Amino acid sequence: MKELEQALSVFWGAGDLKGKLAQILMCVSESGAISYQKAEEIAGDDTEDVLLTGLEWKLLIPVRTSRCSEWDDRLFMAVPGEVYEMPNVSRVLCGESSWKE
Numbered sequence: 001m002k003e004l005e006q007a008l009s010v011f012w013g014a015g016d017l018k019g020k021l022a023q024i025l026m027c028v029s030e031s032g033a034i035s036y037q038k039a040e041e042i043a044g045d046d047t048e049d050v051l052l053t054g055l056e057w058k059l060l061i062p063v064r065t066s067r068c069s070e071w072d073d074r075l076f077m078a079v080p081g082e083v084y085e086m087p088n089v090s091r092v093l094c095g096e097s098s099w100k101e
Helices: 002-012 016-031 036-056 088-093
Strands: 033-035 083-085
Touching (some): 016 033, 033 036, 036 083
Antiparallel strands (some): 033 083
16 A cells, blocks of 8 residues: 555655555545445545545546546435545556555
8 A cells, every 4th residue: 555655655645644645545446336325435524635636636526427438428416425436447547456565
């Protein structure tokens, strides 16, 4: 997980948010998706910031769609009941297999 946190430092530099995003990404890689509630357990008061940054970098995308399944047509809402997933391309680019210690 330290390698993933180092890679996320490019986006955030030093700080606690990258560790929270790394934990969320590990959870998603293990289960395929993460609920807002689970993300909130990990990120606490920073949940919305972490999810928005994950969305901005296409590391996390909402499962809910508006018209079709294209990423840009997905409806992002940071509220209880929402579910987020990690696109396969992001999973490969992040080197999912090397995340585990």
